[in-house]
Amino acid sequence: MNDSDRGAGRAARPKRADARRNEKTLLDAAAAVFVASGVDAPVRDIAAKAGVGTATIYRHFPTRADLIIAVYRHQVEACAEAGPALLETSATPYAALERWIGLFVDFLVTKHGLAAVLRSDDAGFDALHAYFLDRLVPVCTRLLDAAAAAGEIRSDIPAIELMRGVGNLCIGAEDDPHYDARRLAGLLIAGLRLPR
């Protein structure tokens, strides 16, 4: 489906050098603009920052979701990989869950507007939804299952619902002294606990 299946023989014609260069330039520009103006910064701004035309953005990243995914892929991967690691290094599965949710919250709140867009039901963001969910829900499920197996939490809340809830709690969490997303997420997780 992508260009890596060159294997079977025929040259699936690699991208032109300038195109590859532009893609990189765009990613850098987008990252910078996202930090400065949030993930829903105007397309023209990003294009200007990168010194390209607007159409070039659409050519490389057909939807905004594609661009966002590309910009944050590393960090999402890191978050996903942290799950199993935490499970091994934490005292209990619940502690691991708690810490992992903390990582997830930290990631979201530091990305201006990402949580909001993650929640959007705009069809253009389906890919973003799918990516986050595909990548992180299994990790969360594993943590939940472990904690449930240890009898620490109830087991009737699906990971996807919990993650959406946590994601929602992160919306608008920056620059608001009266709102601590991390604390609320902690409360939500605490609500899962079984009396022991």
Next chain:
Amino acid sequence: MNDSDRGAGRAARPKRADARRNEKTLLDAAAAVFVASGVDAPVRDIAAKAGVGTATIYRHFPTRADLIIAVYRHQVEACAEAGPALLETSATPYAALERWIGLFVDFLVTKHGLAAVLRSDDAGFDALHAYFLDRLVPVCTRLLDAAAAAGEIRSDIPAIELMRGVGNLCIGAEDDPHYDARRLAGLLIAGLRLPR
């Protein structure tokens, strides 16, 4: 600042009859359009539904927040008044809190997009924020205080933070079979409980 301070109380020249009529018409139209298309329906749509020009909307309701407040004022009042009532009729303060949060969630999720706009940090929605907070936070505070006094919950979470959290949980809760805002809000509240 508004027209009611015309001197020491003399007839502040009542609005013209057609203006009053239009305001009512607009409220009805807005309510209908909000149900059909959400609270961020295009201004033109609302104007068309009401059979008036767009400027008329801005004249009566300078910001969208003003319109939303006017449309939902009754229901917000009802929610506010339900607080003390629940406190009297429930077995414990915690039960009252739980039920009241349920009312709040029900209100929000049935108003297409309201929760999202309530969360928006767009300056245009400051009035909406202020109204909701002014009206409901004291009610929530009283419920929290009662439950805390009864030793049922911890007392270190301000009502405003909790309400913002619950509001956020309600974002995008309609038409999503995998997301139960009410349940998550319940979890959040449950996270407040003290071991007894």
Next chain:
DNA sequence: TTGCTAAACGGGACATGGTTCCGTATCGTC
């Protein structure tokens, strides 16, 4: 090196939606 073609580009054109302005119509009063 030069010439050719497909890939890639840029920026202008179009659509949508919020907001404001201005000439006109209407209300309420004298």
Next chain:
DNA sequence: GACGATACGGAACCATGTCCCGTTTAGCAA
């Protein structure tokens, strides 16, 4: 009935997402 203030409608303006099309350029081969 006339007049001034109030209110109205819709066109105009601006911002932003999206798409199109004429132009440029990389990569290749003669």
